Amino acid sequence: MRKIIAVIFLIAAVVSCVSVDCPVQNKVETLFVLKKAAGGADTMGIDSLSVWTHRIYYKDKQDTTLINRLCGEKTQFAIPASHTLTEDSLFTLLKDTLGHEWRDTICISKENYPHFESVDCQATYFHHITGVKTTHNGIDSITIQNREVNYESAEHFFLYLKANR
Amino acid sequence: MRVQSISSYISRLTVSLLLLLTVAQHAEGQKMFKLEKDSIPFFRGFALSFDLVGPAKLMLSDYGEYEGALRINLHDQWFPIFEMGLGRANHAKDEITGLAYKTTAPYFRLGMDWNIKKKKHDPYRIYAGFRYAYTNYSCDIINDDLKDPIWRTVSEFGEEDIKCYQHWLEGVFGIDASIIGPFHLGWTVRYKRRLFHKEGDIGNSWYVPGFGINDSDNMTVNFNFIIDI
Numbered sequence: 001m002r003k004i005i006a007v008i009f010l011i012a013a014v015v016s017c018v019s020v021d022c023p024v025q026n027k028v029e030t031l032f033v034l035k036k037a038a039g040g041a042d043t044m045g046i047d048s049l050s051v052w053t054h055r056i057y058y059k060d061k062q063d064t065t066l067i068n069r070l071c072g073e074k075t076q077f078a079i080p081a082s083h084t085l086t087e088d089s090l091f092t093l094l095k096d097t098l099g100h101e102w103r104d105t106i107c108i109s110k111e112n113y114p115h116f117e118s119v120d121c122q123a124t125y126f127h128h129i130t131g132v133k134t135t136h137n138g139i140d141s142i143t144i145q146n147r148e149v150n151y152e153s154a155e156h157f158f159l160y161l162k163a164n165r
Numbered sequence: 166m167r168v169q170s171i172s173s174y175i176s177r178l179t180v181s182l183l184l185l186l187t188v189a190q191h192a193e194g195q196k197m198f199k200l201e202k203d204s205i206p207f208f209r210g211f212a213l214s215f216d217l218v219g220p221a222k223l224m225l226s227d228y229g230e231y232e233g234a235l236r237i238n239l240h241d242q243w244f245p246i247f248e249m250g251l252g253r254a255n256h257a258k259d260e261i262t263g264l265a266y267k268t269t270a271p272y273f274r275l276g277m278d279w280n281i282k283k284k285k286h287d288p289y290r291i292y293a294g295f296r297y298a299y300t301n302y303s304c305d306i307i308n309d310d311l312k313d314p315i316w317r318t319v320s321e322f323g324e325e326d327i328k329c330y331q332h333w334l335e336g337v338f339g340i341d342a343s344i345i346g347p348f349h350l351g352w353t354v355r356y357k358r359r360l361f362h363k364e365g366d367i368g369n370s371w372y373v374p375g376f377g378i379n380d381s382d383n384m385t386v387n388f389n390f391i392i393d394i
Binding site: 121 | 259263264311313314315318320324366368369
């Protein structure tokens with residue numbers, strides 16, 4: 001009898017490891033991957049890329065920086081998605097070491113869905129990307145790779161910069 | 166939104182039945198399923214029981230249950246049981262996340278316990294058993310001023326009266342001791358595995374009546390006051 005009780009409690013202890021699916025470290029972000037026209041991974045190298053957005057619905061209506069001078073060997077960067085805006089406008093500034101600048105605007109259209117995990121986890125919104133547009137000063141093109149923006153880490157956009165910028 | 170696959174249901178069932186199989190294997194040696202031939206009548210009466218842990222949880226936290234059960238005693242060996250209760254959660258606006266959660270709903274369980282002691286007619290019993298359980302509930306999930314940390318917009322997050330249901334299985338291990346006359350006290354430890362569920366469109370239910378704080382599995386303890394009738 002002692003053996004059976006011990007086995008039951010052992011199994012119960014093993015399988016009862018509850019994991020609250022509270023993504024404390026996770027964020028709902030869109031992942032941009034830098035790509036060359038030939039298809040390989042691109043990097044900023046000695047150039048730099050900054051990204052910011054405009055808080056048009058907040059009282060100060062100021063810009064807020066999302067990426068500050070991305071450079072080096074990094075091939076991707078993450079940008080948060082707004083909770084409830086149907087279109088996120090991102091402003092980019094591409095700079096080379098000679099002082100040349102290229103400014104672009106990326107507009108991401110999306111549908112927003114509230115998402116709840118637990119009262120102990122911060123509420124958030126998931127998104128379905130419906131479209132993307134960009135100007136073409138330093139950016140050649142942008143393509144959608146994954147339309148669902150949630151806690152899963154996925155490559156959402158391929159960003160192609162002009163080679164002769 | 167989380168998609169539940171058939172394989173996950175199978176794995177849950179497998180783990181749930183693991184407990185029962187362990188008991189069943191042991192029981193084979195003790196002829197658990199065979200009626201012992203003695204002078205004790207087959208039908209030994211009913212027992213009513215009330216759980217004391219659920220009301221204590223309601224008093225000490227923001228969720229809990231009121232639960233009672235009707236058990237049939239068949240030859241002190243088999244105990245078909247019907248349990249029903251009222252589960253309640255009222256989590257006021259959370260200080261950190263700002264989320265409020267509210268639900269109140271009944272739940273039902275049907276199952277069987279086996280007395281796995283060698284001496285079946287002792288005043289003390291050790292049970293192993295299972296339950297199939299179901300609840301149909303609606304819940305409110307509200308955060309009326311969810312702030313976007315980047316864009317600084319404020320939105321009314323959540324939904325009221327979200328229709329949900331859940332089916333689950335429980336593996337039960339219990340001890341029952343006769344105190345005086347028809348009165349017993351008993352503990353049960355329950356391992357719960359979710360089978361099928363619907364949790365609305367905005368994510369997960371935080372508390373499911375009868376199941377507890379929600380995850381795919383759960384472990385709870387009941388302390389029962391039992392009266393033979």
